[in-house]
Amino acid sequence: MTTDTRLLSDRFPRSSQYHPDWVLTHASGGANSLWLTEWLTEAMDLRPGMRVLDLGCGRASSSIFLRREFGVQVWATDLWFNPSESLQRIRDAGVEDGVFPIHADARDLPFAWDFFDAITCIDNYPYYGTDDRYLNYLAHFVKPGGQLGIASAGLVREIDGPLPEHLRAWWDLSFWAFHSAPWWRRHLERPGILTIDLADTMPDGWRLWLDWIRTGFPDNTLEIQTLEADAGRYLGYVRLVGRRRSDVTLEEPVVSVPTEYTKKPLLRGQSPGTGNER
Numbered sequence: 001m002t003t004d005t006r007l008l009s010d011r012f013p014r015s016s017q018y019h020p021d022w023v024l025t026h027a028s029g030g031a032n033s034l035w036l037t038e039w040l041t042e043a044m045d046l047r048p049g050m051r052v053l054d055l056g057c058g059r060a061s062s063s064i065f066l067r068r069e070f071g072v073q074v075w076a077t078d079l080w081f082n083p084s085e086s087l088q089r090i091r092d093a094g095v096e097d098g099v100f101p102i103h104a105d106a107r108d109l110p111f112a113w114d115f116f117d118a119i120t121c122i123d124n125y126p127y128y129g130t131d132d133r134y135l136n137y138l139a140h141f142v143k144p145g146g147q148l149g150i151a152s153a154g155l156v157r158e159i160d161g162p163l164p165e166h167l168r169a170w171w172d173l174s175f176w177a178f179h180s181a182p183w184w185r186r187h188l189e190r191p192g193i194l195t196i197d198l199a200d201t202m203p204d205g206w207r208l209w210l211d212w213i214r215t216g217f218p219d220n221t222l223e224i225q226t227l228e229a230d231a232g233r234y235l236g237y238v239r240l241v242g243r244r245r246s247d248v249t250l251e252e253p254v255v256s257v258p259t260e261y262t263k264k265p266l267l268r269g270q271s272p273g274t275g276n277e278r
Contacts, residue, residue, distance in 0.1 A: 004019075004020060006020040006215050007020045007023055007024075007032070007212075007215060009035070009208075011035075011208075012034070012035050012038045012039070014034075014038050014065075014069055015032070015034035015035055015037075015038050015065075018034060018065075020215070023061065024215070024216045026059045026060075026061045026089060027058075027059070027061070027216060028057075028058025028059040028061070028078075028080075028081060029058055029123050029124070030123065030153060030213075030223075031122075031123040031152075031153055031209065031212065031237070032208070032212045032216075033058065033061045033062040033065075033122050033123060034061060034062065034065050035208060035212070036062075036122050036123055036151040036152070036237065037062045037065050037066065037120070037122055037151070038065075038069075039151055039202060039237070039239060040120060040122070040149045040150070040151035040239055040241070041066070041069070041070065041120075041149070043149070043197065043198050043239065043241045044118065044120075044147055044149050044241055045147065046066070046070040046072050046118060047070070047071075047072070048070065048071030048072065049071065049072070049073065050070075050072045050073065050117040050118060051072070051073050051075070051115060051116045051117050051118075052066055052072045052073065052074045052075070052116060052117065052118045052119070052120060053074075053075050053077060053109075053111070053115075053116045053118070053119045053120070053141060053142070054066060054074050054075065054076050054077065054120050054122070055077050055106055055119055055120065055121045055124070055125075055138075056077070056078055056079075056106060056121055056122065056123075056124030056125070056127075057076040057077060057078050057086075057122070058078055058080070058081055058122075058124075059081050059085070059086060059089060060076040060078075060081075060086040060089055060090060060099065060101060061089075062120070062122045063076035063090070063099045063101075064089070064090060064093045064095055064099060066120070067095040067098045067099045068093070068095060071098075072098070072117075072118075073098045073099075073100075074098060074099045074100070075100050075102055075111070075116075076090070076099055076100065076101045076102065077101075077102040077103075077104050077106075077109070078101075078102075078103070078104075079103065079104065079105050079106070082103075083101035083102060083103045084101075086101040087101050106124075106128045106138075107128060107134070107137070109138075109141060111141050112141075113140040113141060114140070114141070114142070114143045114144070115141055115142075115143075116141055116142045116143065116146060117142070117143060117146050117147070118142065118146055118147040118148070118149065119138065119141065119142050119146070119147070119148050119149070120149045120150075120151075121148075121149070121150045121151075121152070122151055122152070123151065123152045123153060124152065125150045125152055126152055126153075126154065126177035126178055126179065127174065127177055129150070130177050130179075130187070132187075132191075135188055135191055135193055135194070136191060136193060136250055136251050137253075139193050139194070139244050139250055140250055142244050143244070144244050144245070144246035145243055145244060145246055146243065146244050147241060147242070147243055148188075148194060148240075148241070148242050148243070148244070149239075149240070149241045150184070150238075150239065150240045150241075151237065151238070151239045152237070152238060153178060153209070153235070153236075153237060153238075154178045154179055154180060154181070154184075154201075154236065154237065154238035155178050155179055155180045155183075155234050155235065155236065155238070156180060156201055156205075156206075156232060156233065156234055156235070156236045157180050157233075157234065158179065158180050158183060159234065164230075164233075164234065166226065166229040166230060167226060167230065167234065167235075169222060169226070170222050170223055170225075170226040179238070180201070180238065181199040181200050181201050181238045181239070181240065182199065184199055184238060184240050185199035185240065188240065188242060189242075192245070192248055193244060193245060193248055193250065194242035194243060194244060194245065195242060195243050195245055196240065196241075196242045197241045197242060197243065198239070198240065198241045199238070199239070199240040199241075200238070200239055201236050201237065201238055201239075202236060202237040202238070202239065204232065205232075205236035205237035206227055206230065206231065206232040206235050206236050207232070208237070209227055209235065209236070209237065210224065210227040210228065213227065
C-alpha cells in the first residue's frame, strides 16, 4: 500500500492527520487553512468549551479543525460561501454539536457584544482589517481579556517605493492590503484596545506557500513562478495574537442619526406639502 505523502509536514503534526483530498477539496483561498490555523493556535490559549468566532472561515475547514483539536465551540462565519453547504461538511466531519455556520459580513456581525472568548481570522483579515476603525468594532464581540488571533499571507518586509518587478505580473490591487508583522503590530496596538502578545513571520513560510500551490493548484503557474522568483524576499505568512484590554472602554457606534425618512420643507418659507411651493 502506497502512503499518500501530499501535505504531510513534521512542522504541522495536527494538520498532517487530515486526508489531503479533504483539505484540498474544501480549500477556500490561497493558503492551507489548517497549516495557518495550527500555527496560530500554537500561540493562543484555547480550552474546551470556549466560544470562538472563526471570522472569514470560508468552507469551514478551519472551524472543523478548531472543534476537533481543541474542543471549543465555533461560530463559522463567512460572507462568500453557502452556510448550508458548510453545515453538510460540518455534519460529515462529526462536529455538528460544536460548529455553527453563519452567513454574515465582517462589518455587520449578528452577535451579542462580549460573547466570544476568542476570535480567529485565517487568511482574510487584511481584506477588511486595514481600516483604522475596524478593530474598535470587532473588539466589541470578544470579552475583555479575550483573544484575537490573525494568521495570513503577508509580507516579510514592507514594500517601500515601486512594486518590485518580479511581483508585477501576479500582483493585483487587493494585495496592497498585505503587510509585515511589525506593520500589523503597530496598526493594531495603536488604538490602545489590544495588548499584543506576539507578532511574527513564519520561518520559510514562502516555501510552504509554494508547496501548497504546487500540490493543490499546479496549473497556477503565475503564482508558482512569482513565489519562486521572490524566494522569501517579500512574500510569506504573518501571525499576530493579542488580548482585549480590560481597562479600555470601546467607542460606541453612532445611534442618534434618524433611520427613517420624514418629509420636511426643502426651503425656508415653504409649507410641508409637496416641497416645491413658492
